[in-house]
Amino acid sequence: MPQPTVLLLARADLSPVDTEFTTGPLDAQDPFNEGRRTAFIDDQGIAAGLVHFRTSLSVAAYPYTEMLVVHRGSVTLTSGTDSVTLSTGESAVIGRGTQVRIDAQPDSLWA
Structure with missing residues (x-):
């Protein structure tokens, strides 16, 4: 998508x-495989x-910077001793x- 896209x-x-979504991993390092669209x-x-x-x-070194909602x-x-639980909307x-x-x-879903 070379032009501005929404x-x-x-x-x-x-x-x-x-x-339209493509199902499958972003690359060989993607921990979510077929769960990613x-x-x-x-x-x-x-x-x-x-x-x-x-x-x-568990992932020893997460391969991307990823935001999830x-x-x-x-x-x-x-991560280590820090933990956060995210609910719908967080x-x-x-x-x-x-x-x-x-x-x-x-059945969790995030973008």
Whole structure:
């Protein structure tokens, strides 16, 4: 998408959007594999999309800087002794290289 672009990723009521998504990982380092749906990615590596996740995973060094806004469920992020639980409508940023454990409530969704 070389021109300026505006995309709707999700609605607050979770009703469907017309935006086209590609299912699959951003690259070989993506911890979310088939749980990620990407609507936009540029040649600078900036991406936008959704993650549908329902379990836990630990990443020794998170491969991207990623902002997430929870749309459904809850997600707990733990790094070292610090932990934050995000509910619907809350957001956080995971910095590239961060050691993080992600615990998602079943059927969680974030953008």
